[in-house]
Structure formats: structure tokens, C-alpha cells
Amino acid sequence: MDPGSLSTISEFILLGLSSSREIQIFFFVIFFLVYVAIVVGNFLIVISVIFDNRLHSPMYFFLANLSFFDLCLSSVATPKVIADFLRKHKTISWWGCMAQMFFMHFFGGAEMSLLIAMAVDRYFAICRPLHYKTIMSRRVLIVFLLLAWTIGLLHTTSQMIFTVGLPFCGPNVVDSIFCDLPLVIKLACTETYSLELLVIANSGLLSLICFLLLLMSYVVMLVTIWKHSSSASSKAVSTLSAHITVVTLFFGPATFIYAFPFSSYSVDKFLSVFYSVITPLLNPIIYTLRNQEMKSAIKRLFNQRIGSWMST
Numbered sequence: 001m002d003p004g005s006l007s008t009i010s011e012f013i014l015l016g017l018s019s020s021r022e023i024q025i026f027f028f029v030i031f032f033l034v035y036v037a038i039v040v041g042n043f044l045i046v047i048s049v050i051f052d053n054r055l056h057s058p059m060y061f062f063l064a065n066l067s068f069f070d071l072c073l074s075s076v077a078t079p080k081v082i083a084d085f086l087r088k089h090k091t092i093s094w095w096g097c098m099a100q101m102f103f104m105h106f107f108g109g110a111e112m113s114l115l116i117a118m119a120v121d122r123y124f125a126i127c128r129p130l131h132y133k134t135i136m137s138r139r140v141l142i143v144f145l146l147l148a149w150t151i152g153l154l155h156t157t158s159q160m161i162f163t164v165g166l167p168f169c170g171p172n173v174v175d176s177i178f179c180d181l182p183l184v185i186k187l188a189c190t191e192t193y194s195l196e197l198l199v200i201a202n203s204g205l206l207s208l209i210c211f212l213l214l215l216m217s218y219v220v221m222l223v224t225i226w227k228h229s230s231s232a233s234s235k236a237v238s239t240l241s242a243h244i245t246v247v248t249l250f251f252g253p254a255t256f257i258y259a260f261p262f263s264s265y266s267v268d269k270f271l272s273v274f275y276s277v278i279t280p281l282l283n284p285i286i287y288t289l290r291n292q293e294m295k296s297a298i299k300r301l302f303n304q305r306i307g308s309w310m311s312t
């Protein structure tokens, strides 16, 4: 579609986090370091799970796929955000803006579905341990992954299909570090009430409901563990608490941004930082630092690679 036919503006202006030059350089350094850590951390998880036979179980496959989504999610906007800190005029084209929103919600929706699949996986491991191996077969695993991709695609398409059609005739200032649905919809020079409702329902309400269901299911699992306390239970509790932390970090800001999106915006800017850089960084930290198997897999990976590199 040609934006020019509907809109008189072809680009948006991003306000960023601050207008002070020193503070922007400070943010540049911080965001750059965090992004490097996100890429290295998540990449290490993906590589260790793929190459280490000891981690070939559904839980670790899900974990590697989650890391992959984190990598994609943070790469949608963060590199441009980092470069923008050094630019005086931060602009983004109409296409760039639409692409950012599309891929943010695509990977966000896929990640959301994957977190639910991970909860289902843990549920069967804890509450149906005898049938776990037969239930979570390779085929079921693939079905869950395909579902995650499909739900992400449906989720983002259902909102973007209406957003790309919006006419923009100025103002074109987005008060954030990247284009995000509520902020951009607000700029359209037409009635957007029904689209706002769609975004609230599709992004806000959905993440709120998923969040509550996930928390409830983790509580059920914790109660189950406490009832049959055994030697394996402390490990299970630590796995579950890692999951609960990640779920809260992911859904908390998302719910806040999209369930009450069209009233106040000042908090949203900082929540979107959370969503795009903090969560993708914390996932590898939470899973690797708390997980002995993951840590030793990464050590083995290093020993093997460095060992073979030294002997050649």
C-alpha cells in the first residue's frame, strides 16, 4: 500500500527518552551494553541446547525457542533505538514504523503463547509425571511451536490490518523510543475508537487473562509439589519460581501498556523500555544463573570449542 494515498506525512518523529545530549550518550552506552548482553546470552542458550544431548528435553527446547524469540523481539527496535540516541533528529519512515509494530506484536504474541506452552509442559511434568513422556512427545512439541508462530501471526495481523489503513495528516510526533500501537493510533486523523477497543481487547485483555491463568496454574503446581514433597521438589520449586518471574516480567508491562493504553502515556514510555530490553536480558540471566544443568552445559560448550580450537 502506498502511504501517500491516505496520508500527508511519510515519516514519524520519535522523541526518545531525553533531550539532553549527555543523558543520551549515557543511554547509548547502557543500551548498547545491554543489547550485546541480550544477543550473547540468548545465543549461548540456543547453541547449548541444540548441541548438548543432555539438554534434549521439552523444557530445554522450549527454553531455547524462548531465547530465540527474545533475540528477535529485542532486535526489532533496539538497534535503531541505540543509533537514535546519537541522532539529533530521530525519524522513522511510515513503513519502518508499521514494520516495527508488526514484528513487535508478532514476536510478542509468539512469546506469549510459548510461555503458556511452557506452563503446560511443567504442569504435565509435575501433576502427571507418569504420563509426561508420552504426552509431551516430539510431535506435540512441534505442534506447540507451530501454534506459537501462528498465534503470533494472527495476533499482529488482526491489529495491523486496520492500522496500515489509517490516514495520518500530522502531527507526527511519537513520544517514545519506537513506534508502538497506542501511540501511533492516537496520531491518526480519523475516528479510531473501534480500533482502540480492538487493541485493548487483543493485546491488553488477552495478556491480562493469560497472565492470570498462568499465575493460577503455577500456584496449582506449587501446591501439588508441596503436597507430595520429595527429594526432587526443591529443584522443581526453583524451576517454577524462575518461570513465574519470567512470566511476571513479560506480562506485567504488556498488560499495563495495552489494557489501559489510551489514557495516560508517560509511564508507557518507560514500560516499553522494559518490554524491549529488560525482559529479553533477564530471561537468560534467570534461567542460566539459577539452573545448574544450563550452567554446566555452557561450560562444556566452552571447553569443547576452546579445546578443539587450541588443538588445531
Ligand SMILES: *[C@@H]1O[C@H](CO)[C@@H](O)[C@H](O)[C@H]1NC(C)=O
Pocket (backbone or CB within 6 Å): 046, 049, 050, 061, 062, 064, 065, 068, 141, 142, 145
Ligand atoms: C525449538 O524447539 C525445537 C524442538 O521441537 C528444536 O528442534 C529447535 O532447535 C528449537 N529452536 C531453537 C531456535 O532453539
